[in-house]
Amino acid sequence: MDDVTRVAETLLDAYESQLRALVPLELPWGAVVERDGPLVRTHYGTHATVHHAALRDDLAGLIRRQQELFAARCEPVEWKVYSHDAPLLGESLRAAGFVPGPERALLMADIAKVPSPEDLPPGMRIRPHLPGERERLRRRAAVVPEQRRPLSELEADGTARGTGSEMEILLLEYDGRILDAVWIERVGGTDFAAIGGITGPRRELLQAAAAWAEWRGVRQVFRHRTPRHLVAEAPGSLVPAYAATGFHAIAQVSTYRWAPAGEPARDRPAKQLLSDPEHDKIWKRFETRFEVTYETAARGITEPPASATWHLDAVEHPDDPLLAEVETIIERGLRASARPGDRLYRLKWYVSGSRIDPTRVGGPGQPRWTSYAYLVDEHVIQVTEDLRMGTFGNWWEASLCVFGQELLTHVDEELTELLGTVLRRGGRPVGNVWSFGP
DSSP states (O other): OOHHHHHHHHHHHHHHHHTTTOOOSSOOTTOEEEEETTEEEEEOSSOEEEEESOOOSOHHHHHHHHHHHHHHHTOOEEEEEETTSOHHHHHHHHHTTOEEOOOEEEEEEEGGGSOOOOOOOTTEEEEEOOGGGHHHHHHHHTTSOOOSSOHHHHHHTOSOOTTSOOEEEEEEEETTEEEEEEEEEEOTTSSEEEEEEESSOOHHHHHHHHHHHTOHHHHHHOOSOOOOEEEEEEOTTTHHHHHHTTOEEEEEEEEEEEOOSSOOOSSOSEEEESSOHHHHHHHHHHHHHHTOOTTTGGGOOOOOSSEEEEEOTTOOSTTOHHHHHHHHHHHHHHHHHOOTTOOEEEEETTEEEEEEOTTSSSSTTSOOOOOOSOOSSSOEEEEETTSSSEEEEETTTTEEEEEOHHHHHHHHHHHHHHHOSOSEETTEEOSOSOOOOO
16 A cells, blocks of 8 residues: 555545534534434535435435435435445435436645645735625635535535634635635534635635634634644546645545425525625614614614513523523514514624524424524614514613514513513503602
8 A cells, every 4th residue: 555545545534534424513504403323414494415424224215214304394405425435325316316416526635734825926815805705706606616515505504603613715816806715614523624615726725725724813712623634525627736735535526416396495594694785784774663773772762552661670691591581482472473484683783693584493303593682781683574573672771672563462471471560562651660750
């Protein structure tokens, strides 16, 4: 066995032991991860993926069971098959109606052995992307050959994950013009960082991706495990650039796809909003309708006729059991009041927000509920896209306003029983507030 083969086998062993059949430490936004024997299924609502290590017994029955589950959710499925998997796996998938895509090289490198970024010609530089460039980058990334992970999916996973699964988009720029881009993430709980894709065969960007993976400032945040390996998947046109950067081709991989009958959902059940136009749009509409800004939020919103406001001064810290009960009541009410197609936004001034479909979040087999009604140190808003119902948590007044008749019908009695007499109804005091003077 020569040295190149030995290195490739060592890298493949690390890949097999850590990345295949991995259950992530922090779930992607809007996703449900389920283990089924040797398989790990990820349901994104829009589609699903299957990952696994070695498979041996009753492949036909195992595949059929997955198809039944994905059909029940109306999710197209992607199933990666590797050149070192048993040949029977690909045969069984094809027999079940799966269609294989083009083969790609599975590539790995030891980060420490990737050359440092080279000096660039005058006028050329590598830099992180800016939020305002994301839409343009998404369009560009959408037309490149299939690689490990589409940029759109990596972004939808969320960038504020707490277990070190940060992601970044690095750009190669010349005289202010973007030449190419690479997107990369750290895989929490493993020794790996992963290149999702690259728009062109640029050694400079691959070197920069390796440098980002071991960047000292990020490493201080990523306390659990320091990445040692970099993994990627690439079509033949990109492989030479990877090889010249120190990557080894350790296997071939192909994505098999199957789609059940029906129209899949277009959006995940939950989404983190980062510089998204819809985030700014809903903010402006809310501020106009409820006559509130960041500067006036302490005085509250203009509470509509169908609203009630309760004191939350008994809540002193985020883990207060009383607050947990309030959130449970609000969540249950929002789910019961939701209409098909509803979008519920969670908003905080000058902070990233989120969006969920209340009918597809928080129930059995669904992603967790990511919205909330009250914080002890920030104003927070929940509101449907049509502004017909929601909540406003005013930490300065220590109050919670619930608005919208549909929602009030479901939560009024329970919240009053839990929190006591209502402060205001329709924006008017109801007689339980101290006043001074005659």
